[in-house]
Amino acid sequence: MAFAMNDALKSAILLNAITLMAGTSGTAGTASLSIRAGDQPSAESAGTGGTLCVISNIGWNTATAGTSALAGTAFVGTAGSTGAAGWARLECINTSGTCRIDGDVGTAGTNTFTINVNSIVEDGEVTLTAANLYLA
Numbered sequence: 038m039a040f041a042m043n044d045a046l047k048s049a050i051l052l053n054a055i056t057l058m059a060g061t062s063g064t065a066g067t068a069s070l071s072i073r074a075g076d077q078p079s080a081e082s083a084g085t086g087g088t089l090c091v092i093s094n095i096g097w098n099t100a101t102a103g104t105s106a107l108a109g110t111a112f113v114g115t116a117g118s119t120g121a122a123g124w125a126r127l128e129c130i131n132t133s134g135t136c137r138i139d140g141d142v143g144t145a146g147t148n149t150f151t152i153n154v155n156s157i158v159e160d161g162e163v164t165l166t167a168a169n170l171y172l173a
Contacts, residue, residue: 047103047172054170055097055105057136058129064108066096070127070150070165072114072142072157077124080137086123090116090163095127097170104171112165119159125150127168138170 075086140149
């Protein structure tokens with residue numbers, strides 16, 4: 038028999054991950070997403086590519102049925118550099134160590150982190166429109 042979790046356990050695990058990464062569930066989140074150029078490394082790597090934009094104060098809703106959506110319609114950051122978005126890293130450092138969620142980034146709804154533009158221009162706004170956290 039395959040390993041399986043019910044929705045209540047998935048939601049509880051996600052709430053703990055959200056609290057770890059964003060401080061709390063809801064719109065008062067403290068998570069920051071760094072959008073970077075280049076290829077996505079392993080989650081244990083310090084990372085590659087220059088940081089194009091940082092979007093701060095991100096929060097997620099409480100998980101339902103093992104999925105949590107962004108708390109709010111969008112989060113906006115101002116680009117510090119120009120380049121093509123290659124990947125993104127949500128990272129926090131706390132008593133548990135350095136915790137990371139890495140993923141692909143782009144304008145398609147199938148991306149881990151959905152943004153409004155792939156070609157980022159210095160001083161331009163970049164909007165995070167979706168970043169669902171889930172356990173399958």
